[in-house]
Amino acid sequence: MSTDLDVAHTADTADPWERARGARALLAANAAATQERGRPTPESLAAAREVGAFAVTTPARFGGLDADNRTMVRVFAELGAGCPSTSWLAAVSATAKSMFTDWMTADAQKAFYADPHVSICGTARPSGHARTVPGGTRVTGRWPYASGCLDAPWAMLGAPELDGDMPTGLPRYVLLPTDELTVERSWDGVAGLQGTGSHTLVADDVFVPDTFLMAPPQGPDGAPVPPSDARRMQVALHTVSPLLGAAKGALDVTGPLMTTERPVFGTAYRRRAESPSARHFFAEASHLVHTAEQRTVGVADLLDAAERGHTLSPTELAHARMHLIAAMQDCRLAVDKLLDLHGSSAFAAGNPLGRFWRDLSVGTRHAAISAWVAADDHGRVLTEDRDDTTTKDERDVT
Structure with missing residues (x-):
């Protein structure tokens, strides 16, 4: 399937996917500590930076990789196979840079991209209030679900x-x-993706100078123009990729269990691989994850074609969204089969398979990949009703 950073100034252009594969084991080794801390370990963050995960959507003019969508899927999936939480933060940051760099003033871009591997958190969903004052704006409010806010400098x-x-x-x-x-x-105690630290940011009359106000494109009425359909689809793609990695990681930790010499309770089998049914379950799970990866990479290729000038039709967009939804449903089904193979001990707090299951269960309920909203919109397109029910919600998702 088509599928070393010098962190001082410029991202290394060597294949970030290969680097991500090399970092996968380190992230896996630190995944339990990341969950325990409620944020990635310093070693995991450093490894993700060295891969280039935080520079994939940094524009080349600022020393970034400016990678295509296929590369991003592969990088985030590889990192997610080690630690979905760490990969999630890189994907969230990539989304924000991709969507909002052009909204920044030149001075803000210069300050922000002083480090091409800079990470960013936050949300575009308006909350609180902003009051214009001489020289800038004073902001007060609360913004939940700010993934990465414990480590992102911006x-x-x-x-x-x-x-x-x-x-x-x-x-x-x-x-x-x-x-x-x-x-x-506000994120402490959440069932999955605990290491993302997706807490609530609070501002109390914080002054923001004019040079750090962001200017989205405006319509004739002065209201911000929503992101393009392709850009909104990229949000969903970035959301899916670390979760695809979670399913791949679940396969990683279950594979050795199949061949380990360990009597299976209630049977004459010395190891699970001796059982035709167990082999069938494992093969089905592997095929489901492989199919999910193909679907996800296919959507990435479609978005890359759009960036080269292809105009996406409403039908293509609806189909692409449903491919991502189907990919996540396949991943959940695959991990359920792996849990059946493993047994109830997989649900122990420190078991990596249980952690992948929890991360996948929480992440696939993100608003950007809501299955029922996608199905609703898909049905409208198929019946030639162009009333897009997702526009407002998707405009708010970062």
């Missing part, structure tokens, strides 16, 4: 604009250092 946030005490009905977007914000630990 945040991109949206807040409804006020004119005096009256809302204007328009959002204001800002780029600001996370050390000017506080973190409300």
